[in-house]
Amino acid sequence: MSHRNLFARSALANIPKILTLLDRNPHSPTYGCFDRNFWHYKIIDFPSGMAQEFVLPLALAYDTDLPDNPFYRQPVLRDWVEAGIIYAARSAHKDGSCDDYFPYERASGAAAFSLLACIDSYVLFRLNNSAILQFFSQRADWLASHQESGRLSNHQALITLCLLLLSHLLQTSRWQRAIAQRLELVLSWQSSEGWFQEYEGCDPGYNTMTISCLARIYQLQPDAKLKEALIKAVKLAAHFVHPDGSYGGEYASRNTYNFFPHGFELIGRWMPEALQISDRFLEGLAKGLAPCYADDHIIGHHTWNYLLAWRDFVPQRPTLTTPPQGRLWLKEAKILIERRENTVLYLALNKGGVFKLFRNNQLIISDTQISLQVEIKNKLKNCVAHLVDAYEMTIGDDEITIAGTMGWAKQKQMTPLNLLILRAVMLTFGRFFPNLIRKILQKLLITGKQNAPYYFRRKLCWHSGQWCITDEVYTRSWHNVIYAGIGGDQTSIYVVMSRTFQHNQMQSWFNLTQEVRKLALGEPLKIERCF
Template sequence: MTRPTKDVYVQESLPLVASMLQLLDRDPLSETAGCFDRQYWHYRTMDFPCGMSQEFVLPLALAWKHPFPDNPHHQQDRVREWTLSGIDFARRAAHKDGSCDDYYPFERALGAAVYSLHGMAEAYRIVDGDDPNLVAFLAQRARWVMAHGESGVLANHHAIAAAALQSTALVTGDDTFATAARAKARETLSHQHDEGWFREYDGFDPGYQTVTVDFLARYWRASGDDDVLEGLERAVELLEAAQHPDGTFGGEYAARSAYHAQPHGLELLAPRFPAAARVSDRLLGALTAGRRARNDDDRLQGHHVYSYLMAWVDFAPRDDAPTRLQPDPARTHLGACGVLIDRRREAFLIAGLAKGGPFRIYRGTDLVANDSGVAIVTEDDRVLVSHIGHDAEVTDDGAVVSTTQRFAYATRERMTPVKLIVLRAVMITVGRWFRTLVRKLLQRRLITRKVGAPFTLTRTIERTDTGFRVTDSIKRGPGAPRAKHLRLGIGQTSTYVAVSQPWDPAWLLPWTDLDDRVNELNDGGVVEIVRDW
């Protein structure tokens, strides 16, 4: 295998720095100078600025500092000026306690706070800022992060908080933040299962695992806290097992349907852990081949851009030995989170058993199956899906694995003028004092809610001589509505996850139309589908 050059990191990310500059209010005389939320300052369709967007100062600072190939922003005075302006806008737009909002006013979102704090503290260090007001603001936001949590377990947020607090300690010289960073790192590790995965709500998400590794490794490098290395090594070894043969990560089988693939932490760990170098090399191969999922919209593009740029800066020297194309064949059933990884010499399968069995199958490096589950459209046009929740019943005898999941009604709730007015009214009045309660209610409605339907899917996965056989048994229960359409979906998600639904070449595979089996389901109550790869 010819090892790809590290310049691929820059080729994939540097063009998006220009996109961020377009999003930025660059007018120094504007009241919103430094704001990266173009919907707020330019189109004026939003009534508050998104605090998450201010993390974009970090890609700007990196582009100003480093001589990346074909970098027009290197050492440009105005780029440094805009970086500091972005931090200052965050200061001016923050609540009095230093927090910020993400999706609605007075949200005081921890995710937006830790992402932006990390980006701003690192950017301030990179451009060698010298503004006591900005230092005081970063300290204030850090204190807010120290004092607040969030509902649900998102291990990546704790890792980001650890890195952000450690960066703030370096900016301010205050060891209080370093102590808090160490505590956050321990909290992150407390959410790592013995199987190696970090918890994201209800399970393992390989894409988000790259995020947690990314930020926890940055914390380690900045703090010298070697106590996190054992957990990082186990996390990286699991990432190698879960990495697709084409070098990518993630999909609808994952706990949060994420497609993240952040390489900076892997580069930091590569000198210590050979698996990190191998995973990174395969990811570089995916980038070279144009296989990365595109999550480049105005809100999310910053996450991977600064990780790519920092991976170029901290690229770990490799020896001359070529990277193994694939890990050794192995079958791994992560029973605690319900994920099956079956790597054979001829084929590879990864499935989210706890979600009812969404899966991907590869032949060599070619994706041949990308299944997000079964979808039924009833005669009254309601959509039922098999992939909601993480509560499927799973059995595994070591050769054949079976997962049984009850269908649920797809929940794709949209905002309406009335709902928007109600949410704003609640948050402007009493909701601002109950941020955690409001978040829990929204999570329950948009993310974790499952309204069951009287259909079940039993999906069986077994090896064949050279590949895999998947057998689906769809059963219609007593009192169930009649079906009008029956489909096998690709790329389908039915609950809200911000980072899901990027563009991914895997979605070029077609859905499977099974309408010719609908009468069999309605009249006989059972349909069985057998597929071989």
């Protein structure tokens, strides 16, 4: 099998599920809706606007000429895609915006992802529908004038791409100023190290989505400044393809394993090094090391991006080269990559020393730092050392130390009362200030850190061809610690694309509970391991 076809076959495997999510009944009032929880199960009271993004995987499946593609040139797909675009328009607010997680949210990400999918599908099928074009313009106007809270570079790049594509489709300069402003904003959020800001730092996974959007923008509107930014971003991305072909993980700011290959194929036409990144990821894909994104909400992004990568695949590929030995210290991202002898270490110093360690091109340990389950007033709380913070750190040639205060994990759950309160707020005050509500929820679920009364110190030493890790945790009393351990894939903030399954996560927790129970009052927990 051609490695190129891995992209298409991986994506096409998701199409039956996407069709299951779709209301395909032309006589149904929700014909064209992809939110099965809304139209079929009826367990939510509004449809997610993000779900209408699924029109693009169907449109691309229709256009993917593989011998065993059962969806190739099936006429009914055109009907279902057009119905999906029409439903996106019907379910939108009067200003063109849409909701994703709660009513009147007016979510920029959902509006932009679904608009991009609708525009691309409309063009691919050469549809001719003035009402749809009017909806596109209305949504574009809303996106052009709306600024969401938080720094999400991939959203800003996506909005820029939507406005540019629609400008070409309608032959208008209506959004020219907004395009220039958004693009300038994205470029201003790029670190000198090459990564684009995602909330509190560098996420290599979301970075590849930003690269994909910017690569398409560059294709439509070449610009020297944008080209320079893409070159820096691609060179950095090369470092995050792991030796086994997997990509990203919990050491990133948003804990994702995302890899969006399309941008690397487009950039590879004029920068061959980009194709090496894609090819190294394909090696991991062939070994089953890609993460699973096949849930009802996030199945679309990778499906359409893989199909675009298959479509625009560059036939002539450069020979794969091995990354050089040595250390890459990303001072702004606070991520260190160390290649020594037959090992590769990925270490996040801004996340308390979360790391992945590879030996002979295989993952031998993923470590997301010490976690404590603590009983406080008859309630269990989770205390972790992996939340983003400005920790104390020393970086020597053979010894690295990270120390600081542990924090309480963000484990806020919805209850019937919480949902009733959120609905009441959004149906009254909140509908007029959705960005304020979003900002509050981001603070509760994603950003910031509440310190806990536990102090940790992690030391990594290179000795005799191996990494030795010493962990210490200090506190006044251990009496209310119920459970202690170290997990390989633990995260404690809410991110849509995180907590997906990836084969390397089949690693048991390192249980430290018995060690904690042996400790006297004020005695530190100390664990030593060598790999």
